[in-house]
Amino acid sequence: MEEEVGDQIGQDVVDAISSLGNAHRLQILMALDNVEQEHQEPWHTMSFTELYNAMDVDSTSQFSYHLDRLVGQFVRETSDGYRLTYSGHKIVRTIVSDVYESTSTFEDSEVSGVCLFCEAASLIATLDAEQFRIRCTECDAILITDFFPQSQTRDRSPVEVIESFGYRIWSMYVQLRGDVCPECFGPVERTVDVYEHGGKPVHLHVNSCRECQHRVSLPVEVPVAFHPAVHYSFWEHGISVLDVPLWEFFEYLTSGTIATTIVSDDPFAASFDVTLADESLRLSMDETATVTLERRDGASSTP
Template identity: 45%
Template sequence: MTADEHGPEDAAGEAAETGTDATEPAHEASEVDDGSIDALGVLGSEPRLEILLALGDRERAVRTNRYELTFSELYDAVDVASSSQFSYHLSQLVGPFVAETDDGYHLKYAGDKVVRAIRSGLYESTAAFEPVGIPGACVVCGATDLEALLRDERFVVRCRACEATLLSDSFPRSQADDRTPEAVVESFGYRIWSAYLLVRGGVCPECYGRVDYWVDCHDDGAQYTFAAMCAGCDCTIHLPIEVPALFHPTAIEYLWRHGIDLFDSPLWELFELVVSDEWTTTVASTDPLDATFRIAMDGEAVELAMDERFEVSPVDESLEADLADDDLADDVPVDDGVSESA
């Protein structure tokens, strides 16, 4: 998930505490340090992976995180020719992947991640996935003929009418295991929202580091995307600029009253709302950011604004009405109590 893109495929964000602005952060070349080389080199051994899996299997069996095994218990669980060889392999894991205590050994965070990656088949190719027709509308041409498919080991939502790619996301093999194509599509809907909820709090959905935000402009202002990039691992996510507004409590409650459950409505279904006459997005500026969003359904409207800090707030329409009344009052002649006589 180092470069996930939810939004137009040709596309290259919330709290002020993230220290962000509307421009894409500068990229620095990644460097490989000796610690990373040593740690990854440790994993190039079957007995060491077996030790990690043995610790993980025992945690799963007893349903206890950081469950500890003694040296003898761990040795008995791994197929190694001698205790001296086992001791050597275990010593290589202690530090980066395994913690040693007075009571035994348990997985550290990095070791747990390795175990989960092996179990889920992260390093294996994604299984076949047949295209599935899905509801929603194309943000490019407006057609309601979308499909989800597997392309180059990525989950893709495209428009059959104009062939535009509307969404692209990494597709791990585990997400297709024991799921029908329809269930796979549904799982991506929830996965995208879960990633956004983390990003909304300034948290990277991949490594949990801090994220920076900016807004990208596409097609000469025809489309805008809200982008978030992790300052640590560079995981990057692009979403329609309307998404932060959709997740404001005012919008969530408004949509609920009008029959739309945001959390159970995948992004591609909401495309249909965003391109309809019921939704209006106005971006006055991207640097600094100044955007407003208006939803009007069944004679009721709500308006929200997003500022340069990527914070969303409702526009006080009652205040606007008062200001409009004041403007009208300025145009009415004032009776100063002086009358003219013939």
């Protein structure tokens, strides 16, 4: 395991991270970003003199040394001057949003919805182990776990923070539908796994990034709900799925609105009956988590 971890950290990674360990260099990145914001123009450049005058350093040689440490990875030198790279932008966004700082406090709050395992309407949103979690107070199942950056709590009430997580989860899934990692935008692999609590299994649609290993797991019924036919059916019945947070979406599973039948675990195969009022749809899913709408005439449609 040590060799595998070591292989991931080459000298170029060490050099890139160490090049940020100086206040003057971070100020250079911020100055380049500030001029972009001022001119409302992406990739706006600054000349050496303009950038130097924006800094508080003792000499041009000292400034040149710090600038050289950033050029290539975080700053691009062009014929017109210097500008931020994509990586430089990411560093600036991290600084100004304070996402590198953990959220220290968050008041536990009751939320609507039912537990997937015990079906009790006893869910709370909480900050636990520096993560946002939806937990059932009845059976102690952890239903949702997500990163909890400090920037997500700023200028938001507890209710607004919780609401923002609802939309954030769906925004992640929209990217995952296109095999795009919501963390680094790398390609995503899909599998199906099983999580068990209190003797009850829940099948999960697992999305793993091949680049950064970021992993997002959601109930297999989520891809079903986002199938165009199902999404539209919900809309016709007055329900906007994107406005229903995942923890409230669980009630469609426990109530049988979306009824799941596991056909096979290896390879995975399942069928789903979606019933809203007098309308019913049947869909299926294979081991790649591809959802297919089964039509009454025997034909099928895969988006």
